[in-house]
Amino acid sequence: MVPLRWTDQDAYRHVNHARIVTLIEEARVALAFTGAGQEGLTGFASGLLVAGLHVEYKRQLPWRAEPMRVEITVRDLRAASFTLDYVLRDGSGADDAVAVTAWTKMALYDLEEQRVRRLTGGERDYLKRYLGETS
Template sequence: MAPFVAQVPLRWTDQDAYRHVNHARIVTLIEEARVALAFTGAGAEGLTGFASGLLVANLQVDYRRQLPWRAEPVRVEITVRELRAASFTLYYELHDGPGADDPVAVTASTRMALYDLDAQRPRRLTEDERDYLKRHLEEVS
């Protein structure tokens, strides 16, 4: 298992009055990393189903330390923690810097549900989508 890694740039407007990344902006950084995994990465391999219907069913964020604003991007490592027929859970580690050895400032998880927008109902993962996600599957004991 290898995590999916996204380097997410910080914007000047991400910081609060204390020059730290605002807690609400953390959710946006998580979203940008998820888009890199599910839309950009999967799309580069011809998998377009995620981009046509993927909903956040649950979000949990744990702030372990403040994340100061800086010009360098945030390294976001994403692993798949649970893979079900019509949903999966992504686990995120936001590092305080662009490197793998930089400390983890935020952890988060999102339970993602696949949705057929045309039919207006949930749908199942295709075998190719499942194989793509399995590359980042982390067995949690």
């Protein structure tokens, strides 16, 4: 769940399209930095870069005070990169319809060495828990 802020809405009281990218970023941080960090995996927080981003808007999201549900799965788990898939659901109606789908290709990066680095075994095991059905 990602909280919505008053400033996330546009003039039509819908969540602004650019703010969607911020919402998926917050969901990614919760997964890769907070969740992994709680398990002692700090490598993501010290060097994880967005190498690609794609967003598809399926329907408008009316702004509301309740948090937005963001589902994340992992695919294309490779030696030094992986892709995160996101589904944002409306949640304001009975159907809870998909409003946005997105993906980010993530690359692990050693900031000190200024180069891409490989996933550790612990990082790989953590991400495997979130593998999607088609991974």
